[in-house]
Amino acid sequence: MEFDLSAQPEIVQQMAEYALIGWELAKSWVLSPAAWSQFALLIVAYLLAVVAARRLRGVLTRVITPAPDAESSLAKVRRTVLLGLPLLLPLLAYGFTAIGESVVRSLFDSGAVIAFGKRLFMFLAVRTLVGEIITDPLLKLLGRYALLPIAALYTVGLLDPLMVKLNAMTVSLGNISFSVMSLVRGAIAGGILFWLGGWSTRQTSQFIEAQKDMRPSLRQLMAKVIEFAIFAIAFLLLLNIMGINLSALAVIGGAIGVGLGFGLQKIASNFISGVILLIEGQATVGDFVELDGGESGQIVKMTARAAILETFDGRWIVVPNEDFITTRVVNYSDSGSANRYEAPFSVSYDTDINAVPAIIEAAVATHPDVLDVPYPPDCELRGFGGSGIDFAVEFWVNGLDDGPNKYTSDVLFLVWNALKDNGIEIPYPHRVVEFKGTPPEMAK
Template identity: 40%
Template sequence: MDTDHYKTMVLEAGARTLEALMASATYIQLALVLVIFGIAALLANRIRHFVPAFAELPEGGTYPPLRIVTAKLGSLFFPLIAIVMLGVAVELSRNLIGQAWLVRTAMVIAMMLVLNTIIRDHVRSEFIAFVFRWIGLPLLFLHLVELLVPLVAILDAVSFTVGNIQISAYDLGRVLLFGSLLFWLGRVSNSTGQEIIRRQEKLDVRTKELAAKMLEVGIFVIIFLLLLQVMGINLTALAVFGGAVGVGLGFGLQAIASNFISGIIILLDRSISVGDYIELEDGRTGIVREMTLRSTTLETFDGKDVMVPNEKFMTETFTNWTHKNKEQRYRVDFSVAYKTNVRELCEIIKQVVASHPKVLSGDHVPIEERPDCEIDSFGDNGINMFVEFWMQGIDDGENRVGGDLMLMILEALQEHNVEIPFPQREVRVLNEGLSAPGANGRA
């Protein structure tokens, strides 16, 4: 009995398919779909031609993030225009020839392809892409073919209770899908917004960092609130929870809150910015590479990253070597023998130091910042001298100027036969006529 029933269903489906293929209305719809696709391709091509911001990017180049986004949006013009035109064609076909199943099928396929293209080009997280592709696309298809409402009713009936909370399969799927969508939108908006802010040349570095961090916090607060709405949690019920969180911040989360507030203060008072060379109270040094609302990252010259809680910059003393002036003064010490012509040597050393490419020198440099050689003190073994110089940046890492200058000074001293003193001691023998015990053979 069942076998005959299935055979009848197959025969009826085949008969309907054959009837559709033989009907002239089917070929009219097919021609309409092809014409729409041709017009959509032509319009999309014209738009991308006359609006360069949406044009396709050549391979191998480096482009701003906003330009990459607009180029990817330009690739969606063809399917989007086709969908709009197919939507109009569905109504026309239904009113003129009495059926529009083929045009509607083409529109459904176009919508699926658009969403799949968006997932491929814009979603970087593999997990979120998996959720969109294997949950979002099937749900979109069921919605377009008007089968989603019965499926929602079935999933809503499959539920379980945890305490006083009833959770259904539909609730879990909705939270998973919309949560992934919201967090993906948050990450894209955050990264794109921060790139746009950091490219604003009219803003200084500190203002850019502050605006970027505030944007990040604002986006994820909004996403969190929207996710609570998706989960069906009443926001007014969070008032009591907010009071408990406030008490927790006063005790267990005090350090986290302190670092958070300190980070905001640092960004506002502009005492530290990315690229500054910082020396902490305990002697650790490094260049500021990243500033967050919790900590500041210092990169040392030996390749290590030091994570410094922001609270340290509020409660402890630190030295910012390059906060307002990137130019720094350094000195190199050396000694020469007392018989040296010091006046002549000072001029030689000044010229040698000024010849280094990283040392500030020349007539355009203020006289107080030009290389200067002086006597420091008169030592036991020779004359202690030093040479002072100014340079851009820190004398370390890629700017190792001090070591180069010591080698250049040594070569100059050797070239001009200047003696470098070494420790000398004068020994005097007192009472030379007094013989030592046993000198005459007697004990």
Template identity: 40%
Template sequence: MILVEIDGMFHSLMRPWVGYQVAIVVGVFLLSYVLRLWLGPPIRAWMGTREGWPKWRMRVLVVVHQRLRAIFFVVVMWAVVLAMREFTWPSRSYILSLVATLAMAWLLVVFATRLIRSMLLRRVVRIGASIYVTLYILGIVDETAEVLDAAALSIGDVRLSLLLLVQGAVVIGVLFALARFITQSTSARINANEDISPSMRVLIVKVVQIIFYAIAFFAGVRALGIDLTGLAVLSGAIGVGLGFGLQKVVSNLVSGVIILLDKSIKPGDVISLGDTFGWIQTLGARYASVVTRDGREYLIPNEDLITGQVVNWSHSDEFVRLDIYFGTAYDDDPHQVRKLAIAAAMGVERVLSSRPPVCHMVGFGDSSVDYILRFWITDPTGGLTNIRGNVYLALWDMFQEHGISFPFPQREVRLLGKTQVDIAPD
């Protein structure tokens, strides 16, 4: 049957008007290419002047600009088809209408798949949809399905064919794309709700993602007619093996849930863990992203945040007390030194005046009287080293102005007697 159709198609292609239509298609393609070169730059320049437009509208314009040649081809091709139908017989525009229909269908598939954010999933759905619409327009869907269904592999009572695999990929891909769209829309609304704490937002978003993706997977598998009960024993055995092999991964997942539930750490907190000091940018299922002052981003496993000693500078409130140590000479009045140190710290911008600094004398050193200066800030995200440096500079200026000196160790070497060294003659 298929051979007969192919033979008839071959004889049809040998007709003179077929060559004319192919030439027209090539001409329209070249014309659309010229139109793209001619109108593309002005349209791009016009897009650059649309500063106040929303982002979604600008994205649509960008997609349209990227597909200008295909759009011109479809428009001109349909114009040619309508003109041919008006002035000639329909048989002389059959190939033109077929090409125009295919081009328009492929263009619609491209625009529709742009809604899928995942690049890999978008490409898979685009290829699958393009193949299906091509087969549908050519009218060979049933024949192709018979060929794919004939290529099958039977394992017990389960029969796997290429047709089933293709249908499964398409159904699961569409359901995953729908689940991704729903979870992103839900996540945006949850993150915009200021009544929910940041940690609870992250937890709710993760739970919503797991639920919708699980529903998409099981719904896709059930839609293909695959019985999941036969996979229960196998999945149990695999689960036991994965439990031992992925112990650390599971531990990090559980630790992440615990962190989100007890709200000990949340996005925006300033923490210290070992030599790492920074603020939490995101809380993931496996790790927390901590950004330091120098722009480095550390991915700290959630298990370390649970088992390790973490300093959360902004857990219960934003007040942070900092200590700096200094010393002055023994000739300087300690009462005046304390007053000048407090006044110097009060003159620094980030030091709180509502919680005034204090200065205490803490000991007598070898060459100096030692002091500790304590002050409070409310913005640890602004950095700790820089505020300490500013306070030290303020102390330097204040002490230089009032004649207070910073001592440094000095050593004297005294020779108590002459030591004569006898050098033997050669």
């Protein structure tokens, strides 16, 4: 049966041509004894793979499965290997089919059917990989919309003709020219490379953070440098994979340089300031800082452009890195140094003030967070007020007197209880009123 498709679009004519070739191939397979023997070998290879996979899966599961509480690197590798066990069936079928293909070609000098079956088993392996093993969202997206279609085209033998056509189609962008195939290859390779870059960055950061002997700022600096290096290498590899000549990017690099010189000065300044902060370590993640502009909080994150401060009331403040270099910054933490606070109080004029310091210092020293080093609690006489004698007790603690810590409040409770226990009166406000002339008569 013949159809006149001369009036149809070219793509319809090509599809009809491929369909006709497939039909002729199918007829040749159905009528050929060699093809039937190859079909039989495919069925035998698949059944053998089912039996072997079933036995191997149970044995490998028992051997590879680590202890439930094991957290070593080897245990993590073994758990990763266990995730790949669903690939046993299609890969074993592929291997048995490859052995059968060599036998068939030696007997019949033909192996088209069994070669197709081998490609089909490879497609099933790819589908299992994408559907059951890959869990990362980006890799799953690439597998679903790139790897599976490529495997399907390879299975039916259309991958090579499609690659030839895509290589013939070119796209020009200024003085840069590349093929459509380069774009497709770059999109796939770019997704994989940048995923690998993100994964390696996370692993490197975890390793660096575990080195507690290094300063926190140095750990962050090393993590940032390695992150930039990894993604720079990934970008250069991507350009190489796409076939783009690096010398063609000179114009783009010049334009970026001009942009940095004029419009991106602040960004460049903040980036360089961030590097200086990480090198010097004057402010790092975990420090509580107060800037000249009044911003204060704990540094929870330092990026290439700014530092993020978290206040004790839960607000985040984004402070450009340049502000840490060009303005005055008070660092209350500075790698965990102690801070001094004081709690003021008053006693009655009837009190023996010589006994007060010893009583208060002993009471404040019982607080579990009050330090003896660099100085123990110190009670000082501050002055003679209008209603009582003014004292203040100074004490040192590790941390800040805010947020989860209420050191001054705790110390004032201790002062109150110590004064009560020793019969020392805390005065009420007094006022002396002087009358001129005849005083008013008191009511009886």
